[in-house]
Amino acid sequence: DQQVKQNSPxxxxxxxxxxxxxxxxxxxxxxxxxxxxxxxxxxPTFLISISSIKDKNEDGRFTVFLNKSAKHLSLHIVPSQPxxxxxxxxxxxxxxxxxxxxxxxxxxRLQVTL
Amino acid sequence: xxxxxxxxxxxITKRGQNVTFRxxxxxxxxxxxxxxxxxxxxPEFLTYFQNEAQLEKSRLLSDRFSAExxxxxxxxxxxxxxxxxxxxxxLCASTAGRNYGxxxxxxxxxxxx
Numbered sequence: 001d002q003q004v005k006q007n008s009p010x011x012x013x014x015x016x017x018x019x020x021x022x023x024x025x026x027x028x029x030x031x032x033x034x035x036x037x038x039x040x041x042x043x044p045t046f047l048i049s050i051s052s053i054k055d056k057n058e059d060g061r062f063t064v065f066l067n068k069s070a071k072h073l074s075l076h077i078v079p080s081q082p083x084x085x086x087x088x089x090x091x092x093x094x095x096x097x098x099x100x101x102x103x104x105x106x107x108x109r110l111q112v113t114l
Numbered sequence: 115x116x117x118x119x120x121x122x123x124x125x126i127t128k129r130g131q132n133v134t135f136r137x138x139x140x141x142x143x144x145x146x147x148x149x150x151x152x153x154x155x156x157p158e159f160l161t162y163f164q165n166e167a168q169l170e171k172s173r174l175l176s177d178r179f180s181a182e183x184x185x186x187x188x189x190x191x192x193x194x195x196x197x198x199x200x201x202x203x204x205l206c207a208s209t210a211g212r213n214y215g216x217x218x219x220x221x222x223x224x225x226x227x
Contacts (some may be wrong), residue, residue, distance in 0.1 A: 004156075034215055043118070043205055043218030044157065089156050101147070101170065103214070104156030 003027045004092050006028035019077040020099075021108050023090030026071065030092040035064060035075045038087045039079065048075070080112045099100055118219035120206050125224045127196055134192045135222045139208030146189050148181055149205040150174065157205055163189060187217065195225045 005024045013019045021035075031052040036044035050057040050064045050073070057064050063076045077084055087109050090101040119138040127133050139146050144165050149157035160179070161171045165186035175181075178196075183189040193200055203223050207216035 036215075036218075041221050043207070044216075046215030046217070049215055083217065091156070101159050101162060102157075103159070106154065106156050 004103050004105040006108050008108050010109040013080045015112055015114050016079045019080045021075040021088050023073050023105055025092050029094040030094050032093045033073050034091045036089045083111050085112045118208055118217050119220050120219035124223050129226055130195055132194045134190055137189045137206030143208035143210050145209050147207045148191050151203040197227045201226045
């Protein structure tokens, strides 16, 4: 049972444009959400997070939006840069579960073209 | 502080052999996690330590798998009698608390032939 879903395996965006990566979840107990970026041959790197008490969190070029009623979150990258090309994972945790245990989606490969 | 360190980076082993991986977390992080990632999937939770105590194990962690974190510092993950299905990237992560996100190591890629 895939509790965190990233339905787009890949996305291609031109440099300077907005990249929007989407994530859906099914477990209503999830209350904390994170995005990670992964380059080949490296471990995932934490990007940005959001608590369920918020609907938006911004950090520089990265903004995460949370729609709890739709059980949907998205990551916006503006403007996109070639160095953003990587695999992006959405992850979620539930406060009632193992402390900080994360459930990951399958990832979206973002390619930023010149 | 050089982040989370994992050793070895790559391991090729014959089916039936035992392998052991090591993870050195960030020194002030009391929480340590092991995850496994296979091709086309996101990382999957295996086990979690708070200091030296192993507080949860996933059902993915069969009896052939054992993890330790003596003295709450580095951790080891051992796989006995390896099978081809064990081939994956094994990721270690540490964190100081829930709201900080994990710091992952670069992983150990295991290939069972």
